[in-house]
Amino acid sequence: MKHIVRQTIGSAIAVAALSTLLIWGGQSVSSSHASSPAAATSTPVALTMSTTPSNGFTEVAKVVTPAVVNITTVTTEKVSDSRGIPDEWRERMEEFFGGPGAPFGPRGFRGPQGYGEPREHRGGGQGSGVIVSPDGYILTNNHVIDGARTVNVTLPDKREFSGKIVGADPKTDLAVVKIDGQNLPTVSWGDATKLQVGEYVLAVGNPFGLNSTVTLGIVSALGRGHMGITQYEDFIQTDAAINPGNSGGALVNTKGELVGVNTAIFSQTGGYQGVGFAVPTSMGKSIYESLVKNGKVVRGFLGVSIQDLNQDLAKSFGIKDAKGALVSDVRDDSPAGQASLKQGDIITTYQGSPVEDAVALQRLVTKTAVGTRVTIRVIRDGQEKDITVKIGEQPDTTKIAKAEET
Numbered sequence: 001m002k003h004i005v006r007q008t009i010g011s012a013i014a015v016a017a018l019s020t021l022l023i024w025g026g027q028s029v030s031s032s033h034a035s036s037p038a039a040a041t042s043t044p045v046a047l048t049m050s051t052t053p054s055n056g057f058t059e060v061a062k063v064v065t066p067a068v069v070n071i072t073t074v075t076t077e078k079v080s081d082s083r084g085i086p087d088e089w090r091e092r093m094e095e096f097f098g099g100p101g102a103p104f105g106p107r108g109f110r111g112p113q114g115y116g117e118p119r120e121h122r123g124g125g126q127g128s129g130v131i132v133s134p135d136g137y138i139l140t141n142n143h144v145i146d147g148a149r150t151v152n153v154t155l156p157d158k159r160e161f162s163g164k165i166v167g168a169d170p171k172t173d174l175a176v177v178k179i180d181g182q183n184l185p186t187v188s189w190g191d192a193t194k195l196q197v198g199e200y201v202l203a204v205g206n207p208f209g210l211n212s213t214v215t216l217g218i219v220s221a222l223g224r225g226h227m228g229i230t231q232y233e234d235f236i237q238t239d240a241a242i243n244p245g246n247s248g249g250a251l252v253n254t255k256g257e258l259v260g261v262n263t264a265i266f267s268q269t270g271g272y273q274g275v276g277f278a279v280p281t282s283m284g285k286s287i288y289e290s291l292v293k294n295g296k297v298v299r300g301f302l303g304v305s306i307q308d309l310n311q312d313l314a315k316s317f318g319i320k321d322a323k324g325a326l327v328s329d330v331r332d333d334s335p336a337g338q339a340s341l342k343q344g345d346i347i348t349t350y351q352g353s354p355v356e357d358a359v360a361l362q363r364l365v366t367k368t369a370v371g372t373r374v375t376i377r378v379i380r381d382g383q384e385k386d387i388t389v390k391i392g393e394q395p396d397t398t399k400i401a402k403a404e405e406t
Helices: 058-067 087-097 281-294 311-316 358-366
Strands: 020-024 068-079 119-131 137-140 148-154 160-169 174-178 200-205 213-224 235-238 250-252 258-267 276-280 304-308 325-330 346-350 373-380 383-390
Touching: 058 068, 058 200, 058 213, 058 250, 068 137, 119 200, 119 258, 137 258, 137 281, 160 281, 174 281, 200 235, 200 258, 213 276, 235 258, 258 281, 276 281, 304 358, 325 358, 346 358
Parallel strands: none
Antiparallel strands: 020 258, 068 119, 068 148, 119 137, 137 174, 148 160, 160 174, 200 213, 200 250, 213 235, 235 276, 250 258, 258 276, 304 325, 325 346, 346 373, 373 383
16 A cells, blocks of 8 residues: 655644554644733642542643743745656756756756756744743754744743754654743653553643644553654653644643653544654653753664564574564674674673663663663573673764664
8 A cells, every 4th residue: 555755844744654644743734823821930830640630630731831832933945947847858858958967957947046046945834842941942843843944932921932943853853942031931851751551641732723732641552663753762652632733742741740742643634543652751851951962962872783583583593582682783893893792692681671672772772871881681602691882972874763773
């Protein structure tokens, strides 16, 4: 079955998966100035609720909504005057008149801006963001601000600010935007590692430009990976309604603490169907801190290509459980190569933590501080062996999609 991929900055993003479409929960096609003004406070307030109160979660909404902002962007795309020329005609013109760089090549047709000059097409997008510091640092999704020339931030109390992109991390689809303000309302950081499947969570954002929208759901699953959404995945799955425009918005627990950043949904229709995904703060907080401090994300690097074990592979290596990460290749000049890790090693523990699969190892390595010496236990030739490795810094050009390398 053929599926279509669409961006949701200005429309919904859809990616085929299990006969569904994957959509960034991020961008609306229209905006609204409707809002629910609330008193700003610079001190996050944590609430305590163990059961559903008779009046719902009104106190949580009052605490969180003032700090969830509307982000609108202006982007510029360069387009060629020959963009409407069919490929067959383009090839024939290049044959007779020269290639794209020639005076009369397809890009050389005289247009409004002369020979070969690209025209600018102005577009825009809309999403959400969460203020996490009273001086104006905002956590959002990378796809909300990607390619933006200008970023405008509107608070629920209708104050407007010009935003500056501090840094972005496409590998987790997170970004940080800064606005100039003081004593701004904030959402306090929560501990996503304490979430349990079945507990209540609330999604707060601006779907379809409808400011300060709050929806309720539960944690449907934790640690979702292998989704093909980002390179590093550890998603919270929730059935709280997430729609285009929600991207970058807050997923909070019943104490009003930030536990996730709403990022994507699975959908066959382009809208909410009960399966949404949020980047957990257990990943997001360290990304935020690194972007604020360095303007980029510094990750640990081992230098191996890895893959999951299955029952057949486990049997061929003479082990009972299909748990661990199989080393399929080792870079000679990498920390792994220097520590004598070998192709065919099965990594079972990392610093005492069990390695269930390749994605689990990837998460552990990238969270490790550069320069740290770690102990890795491997199965080699049917025997367990401990190896000490000094973790390096991941090169910017390293591609880690599908847990191929870490």
